[in-house]
Amino acid sequence: MGRGRRGSKRGNFKNHGSRNSSSRGRGNFKNKRKFNRDGDRKKDAESDNKRQKLQPEKESEPLVEESSSSSESEEEVKPYTQLLSMFKSGNRAQQVLTSDEEESEDVGSEDKSEEADSRSEGDSVSESGDEGMDEDDIEDEDDEEEDDEEEERDLLGVQEADEVEEDHEELDEEEHEDETEEEPSGDEEEMGSSTDPYHLHYEREMSESLLETLTSPKPYQTQELNWKALGRMVIHLPAKVDRKMEKPKPVLLGETTEKYVIPGTLPILKAGIPLVDYGVKSQLCTNLDKRPLSDSSTQTAEELLSPLQHEIFSLANEYRDIYYPEMNHLNSDEIRTVYCLHSLNHVMKSRDKVLLHNAKLKKYKENGQSTDDVEFRDQGLVRPRVLIIAPLRNSAVKIVEKLSSLLLPVKGQIINKDRFYKEFGEEKDEEDKKENKKSYKPEDYEAVFTGNTDDSFRIGISVAKRTLKLYAGFYKADILIASPLGARTLLADDFDFLCSIEVLVIDQTDILYMQNWDHVLHIFQHLHLQPREQHDTDLGRVRLWALNGYSAHYRQNLIFSSVALPEAAALFSRRGTNFAGKVRVENVVLPSATTVCRVLVQLPQAFHRFPTPTAAQSADDRFHFFTKKILPQYRDLLMSNTLIYIPSYYDYVRLRNHLHKEEYNFGQACEYTPDGKLAQVRNRFFLGKKRLLLYTERLHFYRRLTMKGIHHVVFYQLPTFPNFYPELCNLLQDAFQNPKYRGDGSQTCTVLYSTYDAQRLAAIVGSQRAAEMLTSDRPVHLFVSGGS
Numbered sequence: 001m002g003r004g005r006r007g008s009k010r011g012n013f014k015n016h017g018s019r020n021s022s023s024r025g026r027g028n029f030k031n032k033r034k035f036n037r038d039g040d041r042k043k044d045a046e047s048d049n050k051r052q053k054l055q056p057e058k059e060s061e062p063l064v065e066e067s068s069s070s071s072e073s074e075e076e077v078k079p080y081t082q083l084l085s086m087f088k089s090g091n092r093a094q095q096v097l098t099s100d101e102e103e104s105e106d107v108g109s110e111d112k113s114e115e116a117d118s119r120s121e122g123d124s125v126s127e128s129g130d131e132g133m134d135e136d137d138i139e140d141e142d143d144e145e146e147d148d149e150e151e152e153r154d155l156l157g158v159q160e161a162d163e164v165e166e167d168h169e170e171l172d173e174e175e176h177e178d179e180t181e182e183e184p185s186g187d188e189e190e191m192g193s194s195t196d197p198y199h200l201h202y203e204r205e206m207s208e209s210l211l212e213t214l215t216s217p218k219p220y221q222t223q224e225l226n227w228k229a230l231g232r233m234v235i236h237l238p239a240k241v242d243r244k245m246e247k248p249k250p251v252l253l254g255e256t257t258e259k260y261v262i263p264g265t266l267p268i269l270k271a272g273i274p275l276v277d278y279g280v281k282s283q284l285c286t287n288l289d290k291r292p293l294s295d296s297s298t299q300t301a302e303e304l305l306s307p308l309q310h311e312i313f314s315l316a317n318e319y320r321d322i323y324y325p326e327m328n329h330l331n332s333d334e335i336r337t338v339y340c341l342h343s344l345n346h347v348m349k350s351r352d353k354v355l356l357h358n359a360k361l362k363k364y365k366e367n368g369q370s371t372d373d374v375e376f377r378d379q380g381l382v383r384p385r386v387l388i389i390a391p392l393r394n395s396a397v398k399i400v401e402k403l404s405s406l407l408l409p410v411k412g413q414i415i416n417k418d419r420f421y422k423e424f425g426e427e428k429d430e431e432d433k434k435e436n437k438k439s440y441k442p443e444d445y446e447a448v449f450t451g452n453t454d455d456s457f458r459i460g461i462s463v464a465k466r467t468l469k470l471y472a473g474f475y476k477a478d479i480l481i482a483s484p485l486g487a488r489t490l491l492a493d494d495f496d497f498l499c500s501i502e503v504l505v506i507d508q509t510d511i512l513y514m515q516n517w518d519h520v521l522h523i524f525q526h527l528h529l530q531p532r533e534q535h536d537t538d539l540g541r542v543r544l545w546a547l548n549g550y551s552a553h554y555r556q557n558l559i560f561s562s563v564a565l566p567e568a569a570a571l572f573s574r575r576g577t578n579f580a581g582k583v584r585v586e587n588v589v590l591p592s593a594t595t596v597c598r599v600l601v602q603l604p605q606a607f608h609r610f611p612t613p614t615a616a617q618s619a620d621d622r623f624h625f626f627t628k629k630i631l632p633q634y635r636d637l638l639m640s641n642t643l644i645y646i647p648s649y650y651d652y653v654r655l656r657n658h659l660h661k662e663e664y665n666f667g668q669a670c671e672y673t674p675d676g677k678l679a680q681v682r683n684r685f686f687l688g689k690k691r692l693l694l695y696t697e698r699l700h701f702y703r704r705l706t707m708k709g710i711h712h713v714v715f716y717q718l719p720t721f722p723n724f725y726p727e728l729c730n731l732l733q734d735a736f737q738n739p740k741y742r743g744d745g746s747q748t749c750t751v752l753y754s755t756y757d758a759q760r761l762a763a764i765v766g767s768q769r770a771a772e773m774l775t776s777d778r779p780v781h782l783f784v785s786g787g788s
Contacts, residue, residue, distance in 0.1 A: 196279045198349045200262065201319045201580060202502070202543070206550055207260040213239050214553050214577045227269060229307040230324075236573075236582035238263040264581025269314055275301045278317050281348050283465070284341060287406050309338050316342045321557045321582035323572040325564040327508070329447035333398075339505050339558055340402040343386045346503055347463050347478045350385055353378045357541075379541045380500025380551070381531050384460070386479040387501045389487070389523065391511040393424045394451030396459065396481050399507070400424075403461070403479070404468050415469040420459075426451045444562075444723070445704050448511065455515055458482035458490065475535050484512055484519030491522065496531040498523070500546060502555060509561035509568050513720070514701050517567055524575050528552050553577050563721055564759045588767040595764050598726035601733045602786040605749040607765075609779045615756045619651065622752060626716060627658060630750060634712070638746070640691045641711035641738065645728060647697040647720055655716070656694055666692035671699045685709055686738060700724060708736045715751040722763035729785075 213219055220236040227233065270278075275285050278301060288304050301310050308331060315322055316338065327335055357376035364371050390396050397420075404414055414420075441449075460477030462469040474480065474497040491498075504527075506512065512520055528551040539547070545554060557576045561568055569584070576582055591597075596605070610625040612618040634642050646652045652670060659666050667681040667690035684690045686709030695707065697719060710731050719725055732747045753761050755774050762770040765783075773781050 197318050198279060198346065202350075202554060204259045204261045205545055206553060206579065210238065210261070210263055210579060211550070211553070213263075214579060219577060220582065223266065225266065227311050229311045230585050231587040232585070234584045234586055235266060236321075236584070237265065238579055238581065261579055263579055264318075264320060267315055267318065267320065267581075267583070269311060271302065272300055274298055275304050278313075279349075280317075280341070280345050283409070284345055284348075284406055287409065288337075288341065305338075306334055309334050312338045313342065315583050316556070316558060317345075319556045319578070319580045321559075321572065321576045321578045321580075323559045323561075323569065323582070323584045325561045325568070326585060326587065327560045327562050329444050332447070332508075335560055336398060336402050336507070337406075339388075339507075339560075340399065341406055342558075343388070343479060343503055343505065344403060344407055344463065347385055348465075350378070350502075351463065351478070354541075376541055377543045379537070379543070380502070380546050381537055381542055382475055382497055382500045382535050384474060384477055384480050384497050384500065386503045386505070387498070388479065388481045388505045388507065389484060389512065389520070390481060390507045391455060391483060391515060392448075392452070393454045393457050394426075395508060396457060397421075397424050397451065399481055400459075400461070400468075400470070407463065407468055409466065412466050412468070415467060416471045420470050424452055424457070439706060441704050442723070442727070448508075449702075455483050456485045456489070458486035484515065484523060488519045488522050491526050494532075495526040495529060496533060496535060498527050499529055499531045500551065501527060502551075503558070504555060505558045505560075506568075507560055509559055509565065510563050510721070513561075513565055513567060514698055520571070524571065527555070553579050556580070557582075563763070565720070566759065589762050589770075591766045591769070594766045594769075595722040595726050596783060596785065598723075599729045599785040600726075601730055601747070602745065603729055603732060603747055603749050603784070605729070605751065605783040605785065607751045607753060607773065607781045607783070609773065609781075610752060610754055612754045612756070618754050618756050619648075622717065622754065623651070623654060623658075626655075626752060630714065630752070634692065634714075639712055640688055641685065641709050641741070642691065642714060643685075643693050643695050643707060643710045643712070643728070644714045644716055645695050645697065645700075645719065645724075646716045648717065649696060649698065651716060652694060652696050659692070659694075664692055666690060666694060668694045669699055670694070670696040671702060673699070682707065688738060688740075697724070700728075706736065707731055709738045710736065711738075711741050711746070712748045713750070715749075718751065718753055718757050718760035718764060720760065722760070725764050 216239070219238060221239050223235045223237065225233045225235055275288070276282055285299070285304070289299055301313070305313060312322065312324065312335065324335070357378055361371055361374065361376070364374060388399060390399060400420065404412070408414070459470060459481050460472040460474045461479040461481065462472035462476060463478045480497065506520070528549070530549075545551070555576075556578060557572065559568055559572055564586075572582065572584065599605075608625075608630070610621055612621040633639060644655070646655065649670065652668075656668055667685055669678055669681055673681070681690065681693070682705075685693045685707075688709070693707075699705070701721070701724075704727075707728075708731070710728075713728055713732065715725070719728075729749055732749075734742045753773075758770060758774060761773065765773070
């Protein structure tokens with residue numbers, strides 16, 4: 001990112017990705033024109049006559065129409081007045097550039113070498129330097145470019161965006177110049193089809209009535225639908241929009257729209273259709289099908305994808321928001337394949353659209369045609385289109401490997417691959433820990449914490465047809481992969497790279513919740529803000545709905561989690577206003593899938609319901625109920641060796657201060673406790689020297705400690721992860737007990753819950769039983785499990 005910002009300030013950089021002239025290019029042409037006028041006025045007059053002939057008889061005047069537009073439309077785009085002024089200045093620069101190019105071509109017609117130089121310089125300005133390579137028609141140039149990339153790898157030093165030197169930036173700019181000279185692929189015409197989901201979602205404007213609906217207090221109406229793999233789905237569709245014929249309203253820059261976007265409808269699961277017919281690029285279909293001698297163009301989606309993948313992809317391909325809270329370590333790779341396939345397909349379609357328009361503009365210039373009346377809206381305010389939020393570096397490795405396997409053919413190339421595995425791969429300390437490993441860890445723990453577990457990272461990825469470039473600058477990247485902490489460290493200085501995100505993926509949301517949920521909310525607060533710099537963007541190519549500030553209604557949110565989190569559900573419902581609709585998976589928990597059935601030890605479990613009027617007041621009511629009704633019982637000598645499990649750190653601090661004040665004999669173990677002190681507290685608790693032990697959920701999540709000596713367990717609040725409940729209850733078996741308590745059978749389990757813990761309670765005891773416990777007149781419910 002820093003690399004892109006620094007590049008935009010340097011005077012000797014070319015204005016890539018813009019049809020407008022940079023200050024450097026405009027100055028050179030002016031000097032040449034003045035020299036020709038002083039040297040030979042006849043040639044200058046001839047060039048003026050030729051230039052007048054090339055101009056159309058009637059020129060469009062969008063700026064005049066804009067000035068005559070209503071005051072209401074001006075108020076709608078008021079936050080983007082700065083962008084409007086930037087576009088006006090860009091138009092003036094474009095007019096100067098056009099006249100200078102034509103004059104230079106006429107004057108230099110006697111010298112073929114000068115004519116070729118002027119044409120190549122004009123092409124470098126007209127073509128978008130931010131787009132990647134496309135080598136269907138020029139295989140030879142592709143091989144040469146791959147060799148050049150390998151030779152430049154040592155020169156570039158593959159520095160991060162904020163560490164690249166100026167000479168490396170120049171080499172990177174030259175690389176992007178070479179990429180833009182390629183021909184677009186042969187699939188671009190498909191993108192203009194009226195049935196392509198990408199075209200239907202991003203190539204149309206939003207009607208005034210739909211905008212009013214999405215900005216209303218209740219923008220969606222809900223319906224239910226059941227599919228085989230996903231189960232019960234709650235479909236959120238935009239409320240009924242007034243279908244009356246309305247005249248296209250003048251919007252920014254005086255343009256009018258002929259077609260409006262279609263609000264989302266109930267999804268239909270298609271069967272027996274080739275994956276290519278879903279709008280997926282044929283290259284991705286070929287790489288997805290790993291079977292030898294198979295024709296991917298005729299393979300149906302059911303043959304290439306599992307039932308779960310097929311249903312999720314059918315929803316994601318229509319650009320609906322998805323919240324799927326049933327991800328686990330067994331199906332995580334399937335889900336990762338789906339959103340990586342969707343993200344690459346979206347990036348490649350966007351890139352091919354830009355390359356197609358660049359080729360048309362180049363053809364117009366070569367034929368001497370004017371481009372003043374030609375307008376292509378195919379870009380955002382900045383280049384990054386996809387943002388993937390992942391919790392750990394090992395997750396980023398899996399994502400990059402999945403992207404490369406889907407994108408790259410046999411001759412594909414990953415630039416900066418060695419550096420990536422050096423920084424994101426498994427550390428040597430982790431390898432030593434594996435060899436000296438003694439304690440058993442659950443499978444879900446091993447799946448999450450195997451590899452590099454650093455939670456501060458960010459990386460930009462530039463996508464080309466046969467190349468995946470890692471460590472691309474944030475303003476030269478198509479896909480951004482970052483952790484919440486790694487992204488937040490940049491947002492204080494720069495947040496422009498988030499203003500044009502079209503697909504947002506949040507992977508392993510439950511782990512992000514255990515890290516720091518405030519970082520995730522901070523990222524959402526900086527999405528689609530007005531950029532502070534232009535970042536070499538040609539505003540004449542920016543889509544009108546992006547200039548109008550409607551990008552949030554076009555953004556797709558894909559949220560995947562292993563548990564149902566109220567915070568994630570609130571983020572999904574409040575921060576997502578996608579006009580294509582939203583899908584939330586909500587399945588009931590059957591009695592056979594409850595975690596209370598996994599408690600093996602014979603243990604009486606008492607569930608105490610406390611009254612609370614609101615969710616905001618539940619924390620205070622829980623504390624008062626616990627300190628007045630539950631805690632006094634554990635002053636008895638018979639209730640020693642009691643572990644108090646506390647999910648929230650704030651509740652932990654509050655309860656710790658209360659125990660200090662009441663002079664209880666207790667120990668404390670949280671995620672911030674040093675290892676030496678933690679071992680000391682565990683030993684004293686096992687020997688009975690500490691009657692109570694405060695134990696936080698985050699410590700158990702990151703360490704999965706086998707706490708020995710527990711005779712009584714109290715759940716101050718139900719755990720976020722339902723599998724933690726049987727894990728802790730099973731620690732009360734005789735094998736982990738102090739010898740003086742073995743075989744007495746006096747162990748107990750106490751649980752506190754309220755009506756606002758319905759999701760956590762349902763995951764432990766089942767949906768039907770949880771509903772009975774929440775509506776029953778009795779505040780206490782007793783379960784007895786295990787036994788022989």
